[in-house]
Amino acid sequence: MQALYKKILQKLNQSQNILILTHPNPDGDALGSSVGLYHILKSWGKNAQLLFSGHIEPRIQFLIEEIKYATSPQNLPKNFDCVLVLDIGDHSRIEHTLQHLSYQLLINIDHHPSNQGFAHLNLVDPQASSTGEILCLLFEHNYTILPLKAAYAFYTAIVSDTGFFSFSNATAKSLATASRLVATGIDTEAIVRHLQRSKPLALFKLEAEYLQQIQFSPHHKIAWGKITEQMCQKYGVNLSEIGGFVEIPRCIQGVEISILFKPSDEDGISKVSLRSNDPQLDVNAFASQFHGGGHTRAAGCTLPYDLKTTEQIIVKHIQEFFQKQKGFPP
């Protein structure tokens, strides 16, 4: 790792025109690690550029408030000395963008276990909580004094990907790295405020109504609820804002699976989000029965029915699925 650190730092030093890429719809780690790296390269006098595509959640937009970034490769120069691809483990997610560009060197910095190493230099550490954490360690190797804005962005990356140190990827190393970032004097309260204290009042009110109508299987192992068009209209909430609702019932003692039903943009098609607290209950496998997919603990599918019918079908099948997997009723 030390030799790779040295090599990457050397190459960055030798490059002048540098592009930073990450996956579409960047999350807190993708955005935070990209922005942090950008501030470091700018402080080194580099001509660094950022490209973010897709949707950026309002609660993380504070990171890019004063930054210019491209939203499509068409808005960028064609030639770069170096392109850095952050928080991407799968070449296909960035292929289309790279086809528009020419570059001397491609560097991939990532923490996804599935990463095969598609770049010229691949700094991939699946033990790291986040790409932000990897970048901190990279630049500490060089005794780089992080610009405050870089530390701020990297801290955002780490707390985003570790769920404020509550996910299983929050290691002693993540906490120690975070501690050094906080010691630089960053305003951690502002980060908390943006990430955790910026729920629109309308969304809060819709959530309160949603929680009141959560339903449970007979032994409370499965919890589900639905959001209708009417509920969204009542509070003036956009459907794209309610994704987090499916997480809420996971906090209830005994609940192993949480399901959210919501309308899609098309009439007569409904969306289903699933979360599992139990590795034996693979909601990805369940969702794939309905041509959906995702991860073991978080998956989704769409059904060609209205909300009520979709709810009936999924609730029936998920209870059978639970019984089959666990050997007792939910």
Place this chain on the structure above:
Amino acid sequence: MQALYKKILQKLNQSQNILILTHPNPDGDALGSSVGLYHILKSWGKNAQLLFSGHIEPRIQFLIEEIKYATSPQNLPKNFDCVLVLDIGDHSRIEHTLQHLSYQLLINIDHHPSNQGFAHLNLVDPQASSTGEILCLLFEHNYTILPLKAAYAFYTAIVSDTGFFSFSNATAKSLATASRLVATGIDTEAIVRHLQRSKPLALFKLEAEYLQQIQFSPHHKIAWGKITEQMCQKYGVNLSEIGGFVEIPRCIQGVEISILFKPSDEDGISKVSLRSNDPQLDVNAFASQFHGGGHTRAAGCTLPYDLKTTEQIIVKHIQEFFQKQKGFPP
């Protein structure tokens, strides 16, 4: 601080019969710091005893599953070499218990800013996130290798009092201390499961009803709600379980102060919990007007009125307080 550390460690070494006390209805820090200290003293061969009074929230009971503790001073021996009072800044909270006991030495370890130092030895650090953090540093001074159970309890104490490092008391030092605790090999996932995924269903349902009746000041800067005896009875929830409710409205964009009104054990006396998102809005200062106290961001008081009257008084005064501090209406 170093001399005080040394003195306390020396005294603990010289004592054989040691009692650990904390405040009634112990929270995660009170329980975690007491249990952690207990495991250290036991590993030193001391005759250590614990006293916990009042209600212990189910989600933190995992810390005391295999531990014997007294629930009243009547169940304890009369004489101790040393009594340690943890996470208590106010002598009156422990006076009644101490009257039943005789002891050579009283040690107070605490992080409340209002602490006046009522014991023979007072290790009080208002900069510390938690009493658990203070105890970690105390025993690190002695190069104590923490028993795994002690590290587990101290980590629980720190994450409880810092809201998983999201409150303003989560300093670089807290994170570094937590990192060293995680490095001992403790099962942090189990702690997360207990603290974040074990909400009793009845409490979840009460919370859903509570959220629906949250009220706001005209510009939504102050949010408040109340829990009545009737609401608790309806769901079979104990009053001591609802402490966390005051945190919830802090997630709403623009809300700077959150208030929870609840009954006390005595008729005609009501409890007020306050939280502030803004350092200019010192709820400790506000609560002290009503003979209450706490921290800048988290304080409380009791008023000799029923819930409704208490709500009217506090809501009126907090709005005036806000206007005075900020120069604009809430």
